[in-house]
Amino acid sequence: MGQTPSTNHANDSRNKVQRALTKTEIYNLYYTRCLQVLKPSELAFVKSVVRDNKDDEKGTKVVSRDKLLAQFLNVSTTSSDGSNRLLDILFPIMKRLGQFPFLQDNVAAGQELTLHEFVIALTFISARYTKMLGSSFNFLGLLFVSLSQDKSIIGADIDKFEETPVEIPLIHPFEESDDMNLKARKVDWKNCSEFGDMEDVATQTRIDASGFVTVTTLALIAKSIPLSKQSTMGNQLISRIRQWDEFESYAVSLLRFVNVNLSSTKLDGETISYHEFSHVVTELVPNLYQDGLKRLAAELFTSPKAATDTTKGGDEDSNEQAQKKHFTFEPTKLVTPATLCYISSLLKGSGSNLQVTTENAVKLYAGSESGFSIRSLETKIFKWQAPTFLVVSGKRIKQKTIDTNRRYQKFDESYPRYFLKQENNLQVWQHENDRITYCVVIREPWQSSNKKNFGDESTTIISISPRADCYKSTHSDVTKGKSVYFNNQGMGLGFGNLQPLNKNGNQRYYPGDVSLTIEANLEFAVFRHLAQSTTTNHATNFFKPSCQSQLCAENFEDRFTITDLEVWGIGSMKELDEQRQQWEWEEKQANARQSVNLRSMGEERAFLEMAGLVGNHGNYGSG
Known part of the structure; x- marks a missing residue:
């Protein structure tokens, strides 16, 4: 295609060569560049879309919602298996993403995508955009804008682009002999200031709380699907979508990290700012949306034949599948694929490199099966030499239990009181009928620790429901993260506590300011969060307080009667x-x-x- 300048000349001319082009020309060049960065399997899928979909009245190739549904899932549009729900969410997002780079000239979503829109959206969903815009591009801001219904951001039709020339930077000057493919490569897309600052655009709008829940549910579902052969991907996705309500409950928990006063029944009229959206991503679930959408693209927008061509030999795959047959994941009432994905996402936010999936999680103990006995628990979990996670769930303790249950009263006498008896120990966002679930992730093997704690600084407490939160270990050269005890001499389990006292009939707990305590009969538990502690007990702060803006300086407790307790191993x-x-x-x-x-x-x-x-x-x- 003609000679290109030398490397030195290219470096000297970077950001100095400008070219005035219309928005339509820039949009077409960007579309061309997007085609160049797609993987062969994705490009094969695009070609099948071109072949199987019609042109509109203007002669433009379009992709209809119904055709796309039938094409990548091989199901009818009348199916009730959840595939329609998928398209209801994904199609409008793709319509808006497909308008990039001129978001302020966007168009409201319809029932069709132009081929340009489909390809451009695909590069964002699959994360191929980094090859053009760089890894520092603010995809989170772009996604937020794509979820917005603000007509000041999403307005005019792309066909009505202003034809006023726009200056864009080039890596190399255009030559008369250059075709569209070469020109697209010569544009310095990373430094096109005309595309606008995504964060600046995103801060000008808000999204509905219900929209946050919907897209978060979809991201969790997509991220929960195990990697496997292409031929089974559509079936796995539909299977997960059938579990929508379960994944949605975890999305609502994440929403309550944005605002603890929100709930699934109080979403109408509630909106979320970009700052709130980015805070939950940064603090709790980094890359959830990008990783989820990327997995979705890998499962939906690739050619099965192309994917098969790149797989390994059949014998090796058969052997691997045969091995995995020994470890079929069996969900329980407390731990399901949705639970594992949720825990794994929050672990990433804590800085942990542990991943929990249906392929590496094995049930070690379930109270509903083995009995709620600390001896039974000890028998089941002490031989596991890899990381584990404990999940404990129950109902908030009510006044009747406080007044009449002698076992609780005995525990209450041993556990230091923070709130006075005459005080209301519930905050405005805590409710009597709450179902409370916490998880603790531990890397070290379990051991009897009646005298000394065990553990390390990777131990993490996760609030699963009714709200999401993550409590990371604090660094200390003295305690070294030894925040866990397993006391089989009458004092139960503790996370974030000092060793309890059990001597001469005198029992006493020493809970940390951020701690989870489970009494010896596995019947009652207390999560304590004292961000402004004025107590003079011997507590040591093993865990950091909440990073949720409304709770980071608030004192509260979750006291609950245990209904389920399970421990799962995380292993290779x-x-x-x-x-x-x-x-x-x-x-x-x-x-x-x-x-x-x-x-x-x-x-x-x-x-x-x-x-x-x-x-x-x-x-x-x-x-």
Whole structure:
């Protein structure tokens, strides 16, 4: 295509070469550049769209909502499996993203996308835009604007672009012989100031709270889908969309990080600013939206044939699938794919590199199955040598329990009171009927710690519901993150506490200012948050207070009766396999102990005694 300047000349001329073009010309060049950065599988999908969709009355290739639905999910538009809901959300977002780079000349969403709009939107959803605009481009601001209904931001039709020339920077000057492809590469897209500052545009508008919940639910669903063969992706997505209400409950919890007074029944007329939107992303769920949309693009907007061509050999894949059959994730009442995605997203906000998915999470203990006993809990979790997370859930303690339940009264006597009896210990945003759920993520293996705490500074407390929050460990050269105890001598579990006292019938807890305490019968729990502590107890601050703007300086407690408690392991395939073999061996030995007739064993009995499989007094096992 003609000679290009030398590297030195290119560097000297960067940001100095300008070219006046109309908005229509710039838009067409940007579309051309977008085509150049798509992956082969994505480009193959675009070609199939061009082939299977019609032209409008102006001869422009368009992509209809119904055609797109049928094409990437291979389902009819009358299907009730949730695919329509997906398009109802995704289509208008794509319509607005597809108007870039001139957002103030945008058009309200309709039932069709032009081919230009579809391709440009695809580069943003798939994160290919970084090849043109750089990784520092404010995608969050662009997404926020795309969710806005503000007509001052989204107004005129693209066909009515002003034809007044606009100066844009070039990396290399245009030559007369340059075709559209070469010109698109010569534009310095990263430094096109005419595109506007995304943050500046975003701060001029607001989005509906219901819109926040909807797009957050979609992002969580997309992010929860495990990577797999392309042929199964559509089915996985539809399966997750059928669980929409469950994912939505977690999106509402994230909304309450924006404003603790909001709830799923109080969304009408409520709006969110860009500052609030970016705060929840920065503090809690970094890259949730970009990662979720990127996964969505990988699952929807790629050619199955192209994806298959790039996969590994069938034998290797078959072996991997055979291994995974041993570890089929079985959801429980407390932990589901939505729960795992939510926890993993908040962990990323805490700075942890741990990821929790349906492919690496294994249930170690569930109180509903094994009984709410600290001995049972100890038996199930102490042999796991990899990270774990504990989830505890229940109902807020009501006055009747306080007045009549002697077990709670005994716990209440041992746990230092912060709020006086005559005080209302509920804040305005706390409600008597709240279901409360907390999660604690621990990297170190569990151990009996009746004298000394264990753990490290990666331990994290997560508020799951009714609001999202994340409490990170504080750094201390003295405590070194040893914030966990497992006391099997009558004092239960503690996260963020000093060792409790249990001596001569005197029991006493020493809760930290930010802490979660579970009493020994696994019946009651207290989460304490004292941002302005005036107590003189021996508490040590193991965890940082909330970073939620309304709660960071507020004192509150969540006291609840436990209804569910589970502990899950987070492991690699190797760890999962080792744990499975250990469980199989234990089950085999247990069956052997139950089946032998010890009174007639003779020499075999003596052998079993030496092996420690039976006791010396006719007892089956050690006790």
